[in-house]
Amino acid sequence: MGAPVLAVRELSKRYGKQQALSGVDLEVGAGQLVGLLGPNGAGKSTLTKIACGLVRPSGGGVEVLGRPAGSPEARAALGYLAELFRFPGWCTAEELLRLHQRLAGSEGGEAERRELLDLVELSEAAEKRVEAMSKGMQQRLGVAQALVGSPRLLLLDEPTSALDPVGRRIVRELLEELRRRDVAVLLNSHLLSEVELVCDHVAIIAGGRLVKAGTPQELAGPAAVEVETGSGVRTFEGATREEAPRIVADLVAAGEQVYRVEVRHSSLEDVYLEAVGGQTG
Amino acid sequence: MSAAQLRSVATVIGLSVQEGLRKRVFLAVLVLTAGFLALYAFGAYSAFEDVDGFVAGETEILDPRAFTGATIFGLAMFATLFLGAVLAVFLTLGVVRGDAESGLLQPIVVRPIGRTTMLIARFAGAASLSAAYVMLVYAAACAITAAAGDWTPDHLVAPALGLALGVAIIAALSLLASTVFSVTAQGIVVFMVFGAGLTAGLLAQIGQAINSDSLHEVGRVASWALPFEGLYTASLHALISETAGLTGVVLELGPFGGSEAAGPELIAWAFAYLLGVLALAAFVFSRRDL
Secondary structure, three states, X not given: OOOOOEEEEEEEEEEOOEEEEEEEEEXXXXXXXXXXXXXXXXXXXXXXXXXXXXXOOOEEEEEEOOEEOOOHHHHHOEEEEXXXXXXXXXXXXXXXXXXXXXXXXXXXXXXXXXXXXXXXXXXXXXXXXXXXXXXXXXXXXXXXXXXXXXXXEEEEEXXXXXXXXXXXXXXXXXXXXXXXXXXXXXXXXXXXXXXXXXXXEEEEEEOOEEEEEEOHHHHOOEEEEEEEEOOEEEEEEOOOHHHHHHHHHHHHXXXXXXXXXXXXXXXXXXXXXXXXXXXXX | OOHHHHHXXXXXXXXXXXXXXXXXXXXXXXHHHHHHHHHHHHHHHHXXXXXXXXXXXXXXXXXHHHHHHHHHHHHHHHHHXXXXXXXXXXXXXXXXXXXXXXXXXXXXXXXXXXXXHHHHHHHHHHHHHHHHHXXXXXXXXXXXXXXXXXXXXXXXXXXXHHHHHHHHHHHHHHHHHHOOOOHHHHHHHHHHHHHHHHHHHHHHHHHHHOOOHHHHHHHHHHHHHOHHHHHHHHHHHHHHOOOOXXXXXXXXXXXXXXXXXOOHHHXXXXXXXXXXXXXXXXXXXXXXXX
């Protein structure tokens, strides 16, 4: 990975007596899609807000393309969709995107607005007012708004929380398209299956600390090989898929009847639950 | 400031104006204004009619038209300031904390425009609408008074500018309050400050009427602490500053007692105060976690 688009170093944040983040390190490279997981109150939104300059860190720092988070250059390079957001109800989708084009200094004009509405499948709703849209439509419009000005970094805080399965698929396909365009994405989500499907890298935060990080494959590594024999089900913890033939051969050589072999992977959910220790916010 | 930043500022001002125009309160203020001007027109015509008969044939040392015109127009100025203050407060209601709590602020603030520029642009939007509003109502009241009794203020423009600067200061104070308080608390605090300013003016007036130096001084200091009141009384003074003789004396004893001319110090102080309040609001906003 080249120079990271988003670099989080020893980040900490304290709200009064509440330690929201403690010494978190994280990097997101160009074209990388990183999923940030954790229970409610773990510090995910705080980290995202610090990255876009909405919250000031208590210690450590965040850089966007080598510039301090919150600086005009850093803000110009990112797009952000908050978990809790609201757009002026009287704006149409088209007007809202035009407003953000002006604020972002985008020269994309009508072509960019049309493309963004296409990407989130809201072309038909271009002239619809925000107040007349469903929450799901507003969330997709929020994603389009975050993409105004072709940002190099996209920070999405629970972008699919109000979406139905079709809406989620649209956002998932959009994220894959962004990866092809080399956009770095940090995705906060509670939807583990979604993160597992689209993210290259997963970071799990609990109690303000980074407790686990890696690719979904690394995290959800092989957990066991389970073999059903004449004397019952035997589980070989930590064994990999490649070891399964040898295990079966050893069992057969030992005179066991083998009826079924299953290589069991721990799911991201298992990894998550183990990492957060059953915490919930 | 770069061209792109200027475009962003113009966008936020435009957004503030659009939001202001779409808020129901703007409609309510317009209805109230129409009601006020209609009642004012009725009152002005009636007052001029009555006073004509009252002094006819008697001594001419008291100019009934000037007395009546200045008195009712002074009351119209108070109503104009009040309605302008209502508009300024509602246009800046929840601009920082309220909008942050509802999630309206964050998508804008993360853009390169920056917090201070955004705040100044929101102020410019609210202050320009409120200032334009008070000047229009002032002009309408002026036209009604001239039509009803053929009376116009001694100075036409200065009082309007004084009121406009006064509501701009109220908008700035309201913006500062929005960085600290939630929507309801912000409204209450700013109207209490507005009331305190008017009470201070009243104290100064009473102090002058009963010849109490300490009361007059308390009112005067309070008026400077909240200079929209100083600007208002200076605007009142400008209405009659050229009115001489018994009419001038009687007006000074009445609703215009305590009013003082706006010297260069007051104008300079009002601008410095405005800038100071905006700087403080920008400082508080820059340190607020959103």
